[in-house]
Amino acid sequence: MSSWGIVLAALGYLALLFFIAYKADRRADAGRSVINSPSVYALSLAVYCTTWTYYGSVGRAATSGINFLPVYLGPTLLFTLGGVVLQKIIRVVKANRITSIADFIASRYGKSHLIGGLVTVIAVIGIVPYIALQLKAVSSSFDLLARYPLLIPPLRDGSLSFLTDSALYVALALAAFTIVFGTRHLDATERHEGMVAAIAAESLVKLLAFLAVGIYVTYGIHNGFADVFNQARGEALLDALRVNRDSAASYGGWFSLTLLAMLAALLLPRQFQITVIENVNEDHLRRAMWMFPAYLFAINIFVLPITFSGVMEFGLGLDTDTFVLTLPMAHHLPWLALLVFLGGLAAATGMVIVETIALSTMVCNDLVMPVLLRLRPQWLQAKQDLTGLLLNIRRGAIVLILLLGYLYFRLAGEAYALVAIGLISFAAVVQFGPVLLGGLYWKGGTRPGALAGLIAGFGVWTYTLLLPSFAKSGWLSETFLTQGPWQIALLRPQQLLGLTGLDEITHCLIWSMLANMGAYIAVSLLRMPNAIEAEQAIRFVDNKQSLRPGNLRASAADLLPLASRFLGADKANEAFTRYAQERGVGDIEALPADADLTYFAETLLAGAIGSASARVMIATVTEEGAPVGIDEVLHILDEASQIRAYSHQLEEQSKDLERASLELRAANERLQELDRLKDDFISTVTHELRTPLTAIRAFAEILHSDPKADIEDRKRFLGIILVETERLSRLINQILDLAKLESGSGGWRIGPLDISDAVHAAINAISQLAQDKRVALEEALHGPFPIIQADGDRLIQVLINLLSNAVKFVPAETGRIKVEAFVSDKEIRVAVADNGPGIRPEDQEIIFEKFRQGGGNILTGKPEGTGLGLPISRQIVTHFGGRLWVESQLGQGATFFFTLPRTAEETAG
Amino acid sequence: MNPRILIVDDEPNIVVSLEYLMKKEGFQVAVAVDGEEALVKIATFKPDLVLLDVMMPKKSGYEVCQEIRANPEQAGIKVMMLTAKGRDTEVAKGLALGADAYVTKPFSTKELVAQVKAMLAA
Amino acid sequence: MPHRLRLTAQRLVALFLFGCLLFNFPLLAVFNRDGDLLGLPLLHAYIFGAWLLVIVLVAWTTERNPS
Structure with a gap:
């Protein structure tokens, strides 16, 4: 079959898919959603079945018998609980406008950027190899089919250049396709109707293709199920059908696989996206609860017949993963083989599209935006329309994730790492389980607890599954596996602490869950949940809006522009108008600036940029609302410190925000x-x-x-x-x-003034007092002085105050007071010096405060006077743009200075 | 023996008035003008009752009161705080620190004398 | 009908537990031996049969009383 023929068929298939998506989007815009159907929803869930199912189930069955089944029994059990657990998750997600599993967990634990980022990183690390697996499946099925009627796949070795590698083109094509699908526009709810419709169609295609092969093999090559099994029994193949021997451990492995798949069917980013985020109506769950398991049942019926038929036909020499494709090829049915190839393409594209959309949303909302908010707040602030930026970040993330997948595929090649990667990925995302489910049913979980659980679980996963997979691929020394790091046998990654007899997945699951749940619970119990954790706990566990939807409030006039920047003006307007109608208000302007409105805007924004970032952005336009009611006040008092700590944290997240809020706080x-x-x-x-x-x-x-x-x-x-x-x-x-x-209503009488006149007047007024105490009073005026515009009486008042203070403090008989005046380019300076007891350094500023006299006269204990003279004097001097201060050393007297700027100089005079 | 009263205030004129009032009742009177002096006089003069101003240099009346109450030997001493600061929190603070009575300035001389007598009789 | 809903939820939880029982040790061990049923290997027939049973029961529980 010619390569170009296959490429053309593939492109034709993708075009059809795109057409479906496009139609669905158009109909959604027109309000006649095609995906508003429980069956479409159930079918789209089958994105769970990737090429790992499509080609890999047969491969797994060939090597480990019936052990391929728990991967599908798990989701069946999960969906049995769909009406209970999934429904609750969907309700919480809708109420809080959550955009991804990272957002869900981050939001639950106090809208933490750190947790969102961590979940994103774990998800990307866990999923990239899984994406690599899809690329490998498509490219190798393509290579195989292109050689029809030969059944030998081309040798993959290092010599294959990038340019001739079909996998690279597959990756690039999928990236382009995903970008067109997933990032056509930015939706506040992160829903992609067209994509869901296309995914449902893909599910049909891969199911039909697989059933076609299955029926052909079972009833065409053989004579029905019984015949296949009979022949297989004849060739002593049926042993493979047994759960390995009767050891308890193998049942344990069976159980742990079931559990793993059960959790993964919820926690894989693509499953969370389709099951929860894209759900348009929670009633659809009811159909999905049996229809999705039925789908899984159907796609597995023919796995064993195909496996046995393939083994009988080719032995175990041929790659068992290719049986689905090679059986029709061997029986010269090129059209069926092409259909199988397209089914595999459907399985791969479905997974890759949804997974990369989900991951790119997480990367954008939980990794890039928080970093931008922290590092480049000004730049963000300056951009009026951020929708383009958000979409571009997502597009970049999609390309990056797919290229990472391709790179992993190139590096791993045919190594062990690719074959086992499905379950290894499952085990990675299962680390989200405790914090997600715990957060849904337990209010005591805290942010540090969630962080500790995620880090511990992810750490153990890395050590017991990821690093060993590297070792088995030859990227790490084999001794790491066999003897443990530094030859410490207890640390052997797959027999940790000497635990043997388990398969690697069960082993990892036991240790990682132990570490994960242990750390999550123990660290959470170290302290009470703080205000925001407790509030989110109420939202998630009780699934009710807390009594206080946040004490932030802002007006529509502030919130609408903010929302427009992230959602675009039309979408924001539309949402606000709808909200206004819901509240029975005529138009947007009439909306009261209350907590409900603010909360609405926050959730709206959360849909575009994630809840943690939304919180920060909202904080920029809100003012703390006045609390009402005694309960409210008590509540706030109780949590005030934590809220303050939280707002402190917010400030750190954005320097710009910080500046604004600092100003506010300062004010x-x-x-x-x-x-x-x-x-x-x-x-x-x-x-x-x-x-x-x-x-x-x-x-x-x-x-x-x-x-x-x-x-x-x-x-x-x-x-x-x-x-x-x-x-x-x-x-x-x-x-x-x-x-x-x-x-400021000083009743100033401004007129031309020669400072020497004022000094003379003051000395005259005080001379009697000085004489009574026999104090020497001198003056030294280094004039001539410029005439300035000032209030002469007020300046005399200052001088009298300074002089009378001096008289008061100098000793009788020996007391000396000297008034001096100087003039410079800029100012006139007056000094009043005495030989009194002096003023302690710590008092030299205090004496200018109201009612704060200095330490006082040592002899009489308490200084006379009101304690208002110096403050008044300083007010007066400052009014004329001058300064008043004192220089003094204890025991050496004190000198009071004041200056008057020459700017007040009378130009005419 | 006549009761001994220690007057502690940094306002000389208020001290004069209190001294006059107390002497007229026949009490033995000593005077201190700041907190530190007050503590010395309490130890040496051993008053039965202290009229204690709050706002004073060196040591406030609160501190003086606290030190009196911290000393078991001075447990019997009655403390009447006098202050021109009449906010509720300050009254509460004075009483919490162990003052027996709290009188705000300006006071009625008759009531003050009556209260002093009542406290001494108690 | 909240009562009805609560009953449905309880039935589903019971079905979940029932499923867990069917798909695990020790019931699994009972059928983990040679032998066949209508020409199918015993374990294979058992698992697929139990699976189908669970699916049908869930469908019956959820689709019986559409709101």
């Missing part, structure tokens, strides 16, 4: 600080006012109730009352003054 803190200051200020003012009032009241009462008091005492008490009254009025005046200054 918020500033507000709180101001609030606290105001509170403190009022409390202090109260204290300061009450203190003189206390003395006044006490003495007034004493005088009032004790008219016979000694005349000297009475004089003294009245004197105190007077002093304290003055203190009180001074205080009130200064508080009012300060309030006026701070509110």
